[in-house]
Amino acid sequence: MMSARACAHPPSTAVTRPWRISSPSWESRTTNCLGTGVHSVPEDTMRVGIIGTGRHGSRYATHILHDVDGLALAAISRRSGAGRTQARAWGCRFFADWRELVREPRVEAVIAVVPPALHSDIARACAAAGKPLLLEKPIAVSVAAGHDIVELFRHRDLPLTVGQTLRYNTVIRHLRQRLPEIGRLYAFSANQRIEPSTLAWHGQPELAGAGVSFHTAVHVFDALRYLTGLEVVRVCATVRREHNPCLEDSLAVVVEMEEGVIGTMDCSKVGHARSGRFEFVGSEGQLAGDQIYTTCERIRGLDVHPLDPGRPVGTIVPLLRDWREFLAGNGPNPVTGGDGLAAVRCCQACLESARQGCWVDVRSV
Numbered sequence: 001m002m003s004a005r006a007c008a009h010p011p012s013t014a015v016t017r018p019w020r021i022s023s024p025s026w027e028s029r030t031t032n033c034l035g036t037g038v039h040s041v042p043e044d045t046m047r048v049g050i051i052g053t054g055r056h057g058s059r060y061a062t063h064i065l066h067d068v069d070g071l072a073l074a075a076i077s078r079r080s081g082a083g084r085t086q087a088r089a090w091g092c093r094f095f096a097d098w099r100e101l102v103r104e105p106r107v108e109a110v111i112a113v114v115p116p117a118l119h120s121d122i123a124r125a126c127a128a129a130g131k132p133l134l135l136e137k138p139i140a141v142s143v144a145a146g147h148d149i150v151e152l153f154r155h156r157d158l159p160l161t162v163g164q165t166l167r168y169n170t171v172i173r174h175l176r177q178r179l180p181e182i183g184r185l186y187a188f189s190a191n192q193r194i195e196p197s198t199l200a201w202h203g204q205p206e207l208a209g210a211g212v213s214f215h216t217a218v219h220v221f222d223a224l225r226y227l228t229g230l231e232v233v234r235v236c237a238t239v240r241r242e243h244n245p246c247l248e249d250s251l252a253v254v255v256e257m258e259e260g261v262i263g264t265m266d267c268s269k270v271g272h273a274r275s276g277r278f279e280f281v282g283s284e285g286q287l288a289g290d291q292i293y294t295t296c297e298r299i300r301g302l303d304v305h306p307l308d309p310g311r312p313v314g315t316i317v318p319l320l321r322d323w324r325e326f327l328a329g330n331g332p333n334p335v336t337g338g339d340g341l342a343a344v345r346c347c348q349a350c351l352e353s354a355r356q357g358c359w360v361d362v363r364s365v
Contacts, residue, residue, distance in 0.1 A: 046327060047074035049107035051098040051122060053086055054078065055199075056136065057113030059316055065090060067317045070324045074108075077101040098122065102129050109327060110134070113163075115207035116141045116214070123149040123160075132159035132327055138218045138347065139340035141209025143365055146344045150337035161323050161333055162340030164222040165315035171291040174309035175278060176227045181298065182282030185228060188263035189279045190220050195272045196243045203245045211247030213239065213347045216267040221346040222339065224265075227278070230258040231342070236359045237350035242270045253350055 053061055053076045064073045076087055077098040087094035095101040102110060102125045109132040112122045116138050126133040133153070139162050140146035153160035166172055179185070194216070201207040202215065221232060233256045239248035250268040257263070276292040289296035289309065296307035322334035345365050353360040 042070075044328075045070055045072045046324065047072050047106055047108045049075040049077070049095075049101045049104065049110050051077045051101060051110065051112045052114035052136075053083060054080070054113070057111075058086065060111055060113060060320070061086070061090060063314075063317050063320055068320045068324065070328070071320060074106050075101050075104055099125055102126055102131065107131070112136060115201050115204075116209055117207045120145050120149060123152060127152050127156050127158060130156070130158065132161075134161045134163060134323055135340070136163040137165075137222075137340060138209075138214045138344050139337065140344060141214065143341070143345050143348050146337075146341040150341050153337060159327060159333065160337040161326070162335045162337060163316075163319060164219065164335045164340060164343065165319050166219045166223045166291065167226050167335065168313075168315035168318045169223075169291045170312050171289040171294055171296055171309045172223055172227065172278075174296055174307065175280070175287060175289050178287055178296075178298065178307065179227060179280060179282075181284065182280060182287050183284035185259070185261050185280060185282050187261065187281040188224070188228075189277075190224060190263065190265040191275055191277050192216050192220050192267045193271065193273070193275045194269055195274070196249065196269050203247060205246055208247060210347070210351060211239075211241070211244055211249050212251050212267045212269055213237075213248060213350050214344070216269065217251055217253070217265070217350065218343045218347050220265055220267060222335075222343040223278070224255075224257070224263075225339070225342060227280075228257065228261065230261060232257050232346045232349075232362050234359050234361045235346065235349050235353050237353040239351070239354045244269070248351075248354075251350060251354075253353075 048064060048071050050057055050061055061073055061076065064071045073090055073092045075093040075095060076083055077095040084094050101107055110126050111134045112119065113136045119135055119140050123133060140149055150160065208215065225231065235253050235255055237251060237253040240250040241248050243249055250270050252266045253264065255263045255265060274292050275290060277288065277290045279288040280286065286299040294309060294312045296309045298305045298307055319334055322331060325331035326333050346362055349360045349362045349365045352365060
């Protein structure tokens with residue numbers, strides 16, 4: 001039979017506790033908003049500031065405005081002048097300097113959707129201000145930087161959450177539920193292949209830190225931990241650069257996990273087609289699914305049995321809802337800083353393996 005760990009949550013530093021902001025605005029029913037004067041919100045609503053409201057950050061803003069109870073958009077910060085227009089449309093305050101947003105008393109929690117090279121500075125500012133932080137993945141551009149962020153928030157006893165949203169994908173959740181049906185887990189394969197990036201900073205090492213290893217494989221490694229409950233032990237990787245001016249845009253890895261589970265994974269941003277397939281080999285059959293096309297199947301013998309994972313859903317809304325419940329003391333941290341760091345550790349091990357041309361023990365990174 002499959003190990004009990006395989007259907008349990010991965011090792012986590014999650015805690016369940018009430019989080020009550022000491023800011024006077026927590027007790028107030030009103031806040032000043034740019035362009036709208038006074039905007040009323042329920043007493044138990046947490047006011048959120050978002051740093052970075054470009055393509056992805058604007059999704060967080062839109063969902064907070066329309067889809068998530070208990071959160072209100074208090075302020076945004078964006079380098080582009082388009083941020084002022086967004087703030088007027090959304091009825092919130094605009095800060096050209098993200099540091100001012102963090103210091104603003106009416107902002108009670110912060111979401112950062114920016115290049116990961118900025119995460120350390122934002123984390124230090126939020127910790128100094130005593131404010132919970134949700135960081136988009138990857139948590140940092142290196143294991144060392146990620147470790148410092150996690151330890152800073154642990155030392156201050158502040159909530160830190162990482163936006164590893166693939167956990168909320170319909171197929172990923174269905175595979176996790178069905179994985180025990182194939183018995184003892186022996187092997188797997190996984191991929192995430194998408195078109196070349198159009199974001200300029202994805203080709204800038206000083207902002208991105210790395211290529212697909214940190215910005216695509218980080219999703220897959222976190223999903224594997226979430227699906228199996230097992231840690232990655234060691235990796236042997238190779239990388240290529242096809243279109244990106246400076247950073248790797250193709251990665252292939254042989255992976256060894258706990259309990260002797262072995263597998264392969266590849267991630268790329270080179271071809272104009274997408275896939276996000278996970279396949280698992282167990283003692284009682286195989287289980288597979290593609291998280292992009294919302295397909296699943298179980299194989300026993302020569303019989304392929306299609307499975308219905310349910311309709312596809314967005315992944316940001318459930319993360320925000322769970323984050324709000326966590327901050328209110330009504331649930332666990334949905335994705336801990338430790339979870340985010342574990343995924344980055346796997347990614348950095350892949351880059352070191354590719355440079356050295358050998359296996360790398362993930363625990364040594």
